[in-house]
Amino acid sequence: MLDAILAPEWESRYYSFNARWGEGEMMASMRDGLGNQWFAVFSSAGMALHGLALESPMFRQGRPWPGIFDQLPSEFRASLLNEPAFDSSHSTFCIWRLASGGGWRRGAIEFPSGDDPDGSEALLELLAGRPDQYVRFASEYYEVDVNDEDVAAIYGHAKLDPDLLERLNPDVSLESLADDMAEIGYPGPDFTDS
Numbered sequence: 001m002l003d004a005i006l007a008p009e010w011e012s013r014y015y016s017f018n019a020r021w022g023e024g025e026m027m028a029s030m031r032d033g034l035g036n037q038w039f040a041v042f043s044s045a046g047m048a049l050h051g052l053a054l055e056s057p058m059f060r061q062g063r064p065w066p067g068i069f070d071q072l073p074s075e076f077r078a079s080l081l082n083e084p085a086f087d088s089s090h091s092t093f094c095i096w097r098l099a100s101g102g103g104w105r106r107g108a109i110e111f112p113s114g115d116d117p118d119g120s121e122a123l124l125e126l127l128a129g130r131p132d133q134y135v136r137f138a139s140e141y142y143e144v145d146v147n148d149e150d151v152a153a154i155y156g157h158a159k160l161d162p163d164l165l166e167r168l169n170p171d172v173s174l175e176s177l178a179d180d181m182a183e184i185g186y187p188g189p190d191f192t193d194s
Helices: 002-006 074-081 120-128 131-141 147-157 163-168 176-185
Strands: 015-022 025-031 037-043 045-054 092-098
Touching: 002 147, 002 163, 015 176, 025 131, 037 074, 037 176, 045 074, 045 120, 074 092, 092 131, 120 131, 131 147, 147 163
Parallel strands: none
Antiparallel strands: 015 025, 025 037, 037 045, 045 092
16 A cells, blocks of 8 residues: 555556455565566465565576475465466565465475575565565655654554645545555545545
8 A cells, every 4th residue: 555655656666465356366566677576366275475586596587496386285376376467487486374374385495505595585575564664665766755653554554544645645645546445455435425
């Protein structure tokens, strides 16, 4: 929702989310405009995510590193690997978590030496849910100053109001964000009352 507020044009957004991606599925993505990206699918089976970090030692043009997808549960294969919108042919990492239990998993991979060899740490860092991280990101990527409290309000799914929007981006309105809020599944005002 923060990216929708800060970048009203979808093509300019770094992060996106679609609460109605497919039947019983939601989708999140990150695209930095330089080729680095990740795609995540959420369903009743759990969550799976794969991504590409171009500068990582595990990047191999058109050939994912051995083992990345080998143990990906069948529940995620069609929606994550066969979806045309998610190019997995260059992926450097894949993680998943089944709703039925267990923690985060990945395939049996022989990693090259070095810190963050698959690039996942750098690309997924913002998912830790710390508002200060997003404040730093927005300053660098969107070149805007937002404060921790406003970001924390959005992280907490606070109902959007004109004052909060004015502080985040005075060029957007509740009405202009209505379609985005519906796609994202973000709680918003009931426009039928106005």
